[in-house]
Amino acid sequence: MIPDQAPPQPPDPVRDLAWGADRARRFADRAVDLWQELLERLPSLPVASSWTKEQVAAGVGRPIPEEPLSDDELFEYLREVVFDWSMYPGHPRFMAYISGAGTVPGAPADLLAAGQNMNAGGWRLAPSATEIELALIRWFAQEFGLPESAGGLMVSGGAMANFIALKAARDMKASWDVRIKGLLAGPPLRLYASQEVHVVTDRAADMLGLGIDAVRKIPVDDYYRIRMDLLQEAIQEDRQAGLNPFAVVASAGTVATGAIDPLSKIADLCQEEGLWYHVDAAYGGPAVLADDLRPLFAGIERANSIAFDPHKWLYTPHSGGCVLVKEASDLVMSFAALAAYVYEDKELSGHGTDLGMMGPQFSRGFQAFKVWVSLLAHGRSAYARRISHDAELARYMGASVEARPEFELSTPPALSICCFRYVPDGLADSPDSEEYINRLNQRLMTDIQLDGRAYCSNAVLEGRFVLRACIVNFRTEAEDVDALLDVAAELGSKLDAELRPEPLRASAR
Secondary structure (H helix, E strand, O other), X not given: OOOOOOOOOOOOOOOOOOOOHHHHHHHHHHHHHHHHHHHHHHHHOOOOOXXXXXHHHHHHOOOOOOOOOOHHHHHHHHHXXXXXXXXXXXXXXXXXXXXXXXXXXXXXXXXXXXXXXXXXOOHHHOHHHHHHHHHHHHHHHHHHOOOOXXXXXXXXXXXXXXXXXXXXXXXXXXXXXXXXXXXXXXXXXXXXXXXXXXXXXXXXXXXXXXXXXXXXXXXXXXXXXXXXXXXXXXXXXXXXXXXXXXXXXXXXXXXXXXXXXOHHHHHHXXXXXXXXEEEEOOOOHHHXXXXXXXXXXXXXXXXXXXXXXXXXXXXXXXXXXXXXXXXXXXXXXXXXXXXXHHOOOHHHXXXXXXXXXXOOOOOOOOOHHHHHHHHHHHOHHHHHHHHHHHHHHHHHHHHHHHHOOOEEEEEEEEOOEEEEEEOOOOOOOOOOOHHHHHHHHHHHHHHHHHHOOOXXXXXXXXOEEEEEEEOOOOOOOHXXXXXXXXXXXXXXXXXXXXXXXXXXXXXXX
């Protein structure tokens, strides 16, 4: 210190944001009260309402105040958000898309994870989070039949899980150091998937710099599974053209119908051709827990990588995907990057794996916790029973569709998906009615969603627009399936009376 200079004075404390434990508890208690009320009222609420974007924006938008809202004001607002402006994927009659209901234990687990606020990118910043995630990954790998060398990560969802797997595939199977030299240093890379593959494969190819055209889409058979003969032909054609095939993406539960590609045959082909074998099991993967469904996935244990989403058929809260690789070291080879500011002597510290070196994120939330706590709270057997039950409900729905003359089953139910369409009396055998039936079902799906008593989505199968119910909801039971069909029949009849063209009316007389 310079002689005769006054010592520096500390600034006054600023504690506006530093709520004490009692204040935090009072706030959290009121939030839990809202959650409890939501759980109690959920079955009686509409799945969704017919708001417009202007109505929702006006309902939930608020100017940020200069001074804080009182708790009463804030919770009055939160009540409006929860009960007036939200839709409910956890509702027993939500059967659209592939979005789980959100396990009850997963919600407080997320609160605890947020309260700790560890960064699971580095072991020293998240020791318990890291070791729990590694334990969860080991358990998942074991359930899929992967070897002891397997590893992986919890990520945001299927898009990121597939991207990470395909980046590892690119880096391991390119014939040059693509991470250092880039894509232009070698021949164009190609990967293969069925026409039913999820769009995230296209996105991954785009983000990897390969271009969407690098994904060669292979036609499917009558059950929407990839045709092996055409897959093999495509690989040979590309080799002869000087291209570099590097991976096949097999679907284990397509988003439209739940179809599962011939996994063992694809494993054989990838082994023969020296290709990376990736399985997109974002939806279907957790079905390996169910004894009656597990045989459908024979061959998945031979995959180089698997992507699946616990927030789908493990029902956990959004968001949480998982990527598994047969060799954990492949992820390190594909993503490790040295940064001087994070130096650590691990021999001296005794610390463990930094998961930020195995994927694209350095900053990582504790996404594994809600999955881990849900599994601990419910146990494996409860999951196995419920997943099997979801599939049984889809088969029940298919049988119910076939028993009702106003519906047509589009394809046999697969996993927990049932696709069907409303076909009014007199039009089923009319060659001129297809365009109208498509238009009618398009309108019907929208009207079902706006009606709110039940909620389904759609698929397009060989040019036919069909209604699609996907059951990945532990609250859904047979009466909810019946309710969806009843609502579809009621609204479909009204729409047909309104929309049917006169020529089709005359032909049905």
